[in-house]
Amino acid sequence: MKKIINDRENVVEEMLQGMVAAHPEYVKRVEGYDVLVRKNSPVQDKVALVSGGGSGHEPSHGGFVGKGMLDGAVAGEVFTSPTPDQVYEAIKAVDGGAGVLLVIKNYTGDIMNFEMAAEMAAAEGILVENVVVNDDVAVENSTYTTGRRGIAGTVLIHKLAGAAAEKGLELKEVKRVADKVVKNVRSMGMSLTPCIVPAAGKPSFEIGEDEMEVGLGIHGEPGTHKESIKSADEIADQLLEKILDDMEVKEDEEVAVMVNGLGGTPLMELYIVNREVHKKLGEQGIKVYKTLVGNFMTSLEMAGASISVLKLDDELKELLDGEADTPAFKQL
């Protein structure tokens, strides 16, 4: 296991300390918990957004805490749902009186623990709503999920619902926006390599020297199948076709595109994928309004990529363009 770590049982704690040391102008730690919140939390009378999940997906989610995106992020152990008490502390730390929206990726453990935390918070009189992200079109049900999984599209919920909250919309409206983004976004990924959870010390799955795994989840859960490595264009076409088959996007309509790296793939390769995504969308007359290329939702050092497509309307375009200022995503 080749990793730059100290104690493999302590990576989350040390990472959080490193994040707070790096970004004190953005985040602070909720003392005693694996929770990062905005430095100026709670923001009075603004709806607050909390997300989180297992660690190992950095910059998700702590990297997106800041103006225009999240108010709080809860870091579970690597690829492990955070416990309800951690989520509960995040909710309490960020609520400024206007309520809290929980952005939950569709994994059984996450849903159970975030919902339990929501009940605890509601019992204290905090308004809480949630949205469940299930953007992955690869498979119905999977190792850790009933229904579709939540993957990189989650970051677009953070961005757009975060912008809605920043604009001063009330909780029900922010939830409406988040639900609309969930309804409009689809993603699918592939990988060339597994990754190694530090505490486990061995690869999450096996894959041949000339194989790729198509449709896998962000924890290395099996996808649709293994096949021999294709060209970047063939990979892009394959993922995009499955995504568009599941969406209603017509000619002249506008979308946002995210080409996301899983942690171990060079930016060069992501741009080569993006080239084909734009080409194919262009051939179908679908207009790309904005493109994000980079590592947004990773799986430790896994080599691979996912594509997300978000169908836009005027409201979503305005929110997508909203100012954001977080460690990992900024927009002037």
Add this chain to the structure above:
Amino acid sequence: MKKIINDRENVVEEMLQGMVAAHPEYVKRVEGYDVLVRKNSPVQDKVALVSGGGSGHEPSHGGFVGKGMLDGAVAGEVFTSPTPDQVYEAIKAVDGGAGVLLVIKNYTGDIMNFEMAAEMAAAEGILVENVVVNDDVAVENSTYTTGRRGIAGTVLIHKLAGAAAEKGLELKEVKRVADKVVKNVRSMGMSLTPCIVPAAGKPSFEIGEDEMEVGLGIHGEPGTHKESIKSADEIADQLLEKILDDMEVKEDEEVAVMVNGLGGTPLMELYIVNREVHKKLGEQGIKVYKTLVGNFMTSLEMAGASISVLKLDDELKELLDGEADTPAFKQL
């Protein structure tokens, strides 16, 4: 060779097309050349910055083209200096009458080709100055270099000299700032894995399953030595000690820190390194004014990290804080 590419001889061209497709609001291509320039180039009466070098270091340098950083970036073949005619086209495309500063990493090929381009441009009456970055404290002289190599610290030259140009300073002053940053910045890196240049198809060097290479360059050139993998803290201490030994930073002075990933290392590990860097600097009474953690100057999919430390004064702090708006680095 597991890569998401098409034709391995055509990766730079396809990457550039993917970058322009992704970021039309920031960059445009100089037609017929592997050069990206600001969309609104040339900016009249502003000193323009041009950098570049071999590809494979993304987001360097094309990702830093935009307000407050570079005006143009020249992309050579992977790990290969761009030819003088490419650099010359970049200079012509960005000169807005106030002259052009070339930011060159200290590799023999880069220096020769950038200087030849500068002569060609000077012959056309364009004011050109250059700055040579040699921040790597690992080794004197190396495979491709006489003297010290230029590595991740180069991005700080882009940021600070870019801010100076944006403020309206004249060419000589922008060069003075760039030279000051070069004088004040030191870096050193290590890696756990080699990387594979697509056209070569095989790893750039060999390294054992429990070994790391210390002090290597961003093209996998040998460093000081191989040794068995150490803990993140020991790695951070080792790099930082060598860096600080080469700088004059005293108690209560301020620095900027960049913990840079080489392409295949998860952000989690970079933050764990950053934790120790802050701890050690703190113990010495050195104050960290700003921290950057992420992939700024990569070596394709190489797993590894470098640390850069920049000694600050009031002028450099103001420039570091200046607004930047580029695909890969933004600051509000």
